[in-house]
Amino acid sequence: MMKKANIVLGGLLLLASLAGSAQGKFYTKTGRISFFSSTPLEDIDAINRSVVGVLDTKTGDLQFAALMKGFEFRKALMQEHFNADYAESTKYPKAEFKGQITNNGEINYTTNGSFAAKVKGKLTIHGVTRDIETSGTITVKDGKLTLASTFNVLVADYNITIEKLYRDNIAKTIKVTVDCTLSPL
Amino acid sequence: MSIPFSLKLTAAVVIVFVILLIIAILRKRKRYILPLTALVILGILFGIWKGLREYNRTNEDLSHVKADVKISTTELIHDYEANDSLANQNYLGKVIEINGNIKKVERDEKGFYTVVLGDTVTHSSVRCAMDTVHNADAAVLRAGSSTILRGACTGFNKDEMGLGSDVILNRCAIIIKKD
Numbered sequence A: 001m002m003k004k005a006n007i008v009l010g011g012l013l014l015l016a017s018l019a020g021s022a023q024g025k026f027y028t029k030t031g032r033i034s035f036f037s038s039t040p041l042e043d044i045d046a047i048n049r050s051v052v053g054v055l056d057t058k059t060g061d062l063q064f065a066a067l068m069k070g071f072e073f074r075k076a077l078m079q080e081h082f083n084a085d086y087a088e089s090t091k092y093p094k095a096e097f098k099g100q101i102t103n104n105g106e107i108n109y110t111t112n113g114s115f116a117a118k119v120k121g122k123l124t125i126h127g128v129t130r131d132i133e134t135s136g137t138i139t140v141k142d143g144k145l146t147l148a149s150t151f152n153v154l155v156a157d158y159n160i161t162i163e164k165l166y167r168d169n170i171a172k173t174i175k176v177t178v179d180c181t182l183s184p185l
Numbered sequence B: 001m002s003i004p005f006s007l008k009l010t011a012a013v014v015i016v017f018v019i020l021l022i023i024a025i026l027r028k029r030k031r032y033i034l035p036l037t038a039l040v041i042l043g044i045l046f047g048i049w050k051g052l053r054e055y056n057r058t059n060e061d062l063s064h065v066k067a068d069v070k071i072s073t074t075e076l077i078h079d080y081e082a083n084d085s086l087a088n089q090n091y092l093g094k095v096i097e098i099n100g101n102i103k104k105v106e107r108d109e110k111g112f113y114t115v116v117l118g119d120t121v122t123h124s125s126v127r128c129a130m131d132t133v134h135n136a137d138a139a140v141l142r143a144g145s146s147t148i149l150r151g152a153c154t155g156f157n158k159d160e161m162g163l164g165s166d167v168i169l170n171r172c173a174i175i176i177k178k179d
Helices: A002-020 A076-086 B003-027 B032-054 B072-082 B084-091 B130-139
Strands: A027-039 A042-057 A063-069 A094-101 A113-125 A128-141 A146-152 A172-185 B071-072 B094-106 B113-117 B125-130 B146-157 B166-177
Touching: A002 B094, A027 A063, A027 A146, A042 A076, A042 A146, A042 A172, A042 B113, A042 B125, A042 B166, A094 A128, A172 B146, B003 B032, B072 B084, B072 B094, B072 B125, B072 B166, B084 B146, B094 B125, B094 B130, B094 B166, B113 B130, B113 B146, B125 B130, B125 B146, B130 B166
Parallel strands: B071 B094, B125 B166
Antiparallel strands: A027 A042, A027 A172, A042 A063, A063 A094, A094 A113, A113 A128, A128 A146, A146 A172, B094 B113, B094 B146, B113 B125, B146 B166
16 A cells, blocks of 8 residues: 555656656747837937746746846947936846747647747836737747747836937837747756 | 036036136137137037047947956855845946856857856856957857956846856956866
């Protein structure tokens, strides 16, 4: 009786460890997120190449984190402005997204191809969390997944205020582009 | 965001000259008017040149910049894991010169290099995203050897996703290669 119980327990533990193992999870630590602001006066763009991201292909759970100081601008002055005045990167060092791929069942992660993905979740920037919904594509190629999406973010939604002096230089809506290639964990 | 000191000083000097010029005009001191006008114009031109230079300034190559902090990989990871907000006060945005063992050298699909420092026992690392001008230096680095790098600290990614925790350095330059 004891032996049977042990075997069952052992089997359960094995199953639990298999389920708990990272099977089905994909990750990156070199994901890219860029943003673009366009006004008649000037265009501003910045890119972060050290974005961390995890996708659980079984559940569709998706998570990204980007350090604000990791956004690089063409001009150093803009970068300093962004960190000191707008993103307040010392106070709010990280931007995060936590959400799900809502049509996860329609994506075949095992064969090469490109799939339309719908994403829903919570985006935290500048200490403010907001619900967002967007779409993108997931490209499966040789066991790696490339996630691509573009969406707009309203600067005012995240309590970021732009002084009058620069109001014509910075757009009210910022275009955010995600381009991350995830490898199996 | 503050205006650079040199620009403030230029503006102050120009304002003083403008005031002197106005006084000279009002008191009809003709011999001062021309030199003061020239000084005001020169001051304004200098201000414009300085301003444009500041506006177009690009991020510096950190191989030429003096480090704010010199530290080992183990120590930096330890400080962040012990108290990340305190560590941010000491390291965030600073130029860090770091020495340590190379865990691996990663090249992403777009050709950007990241040198991962740390020991092979723990999951924690210091991830050094290379400045593209130093890509060639990173390409020859091998896992298992040690190195000294200089980069700007952009913060800490706690192990919230099961990927291990990482301190991130950006715009890195290799200072010394060791075997």
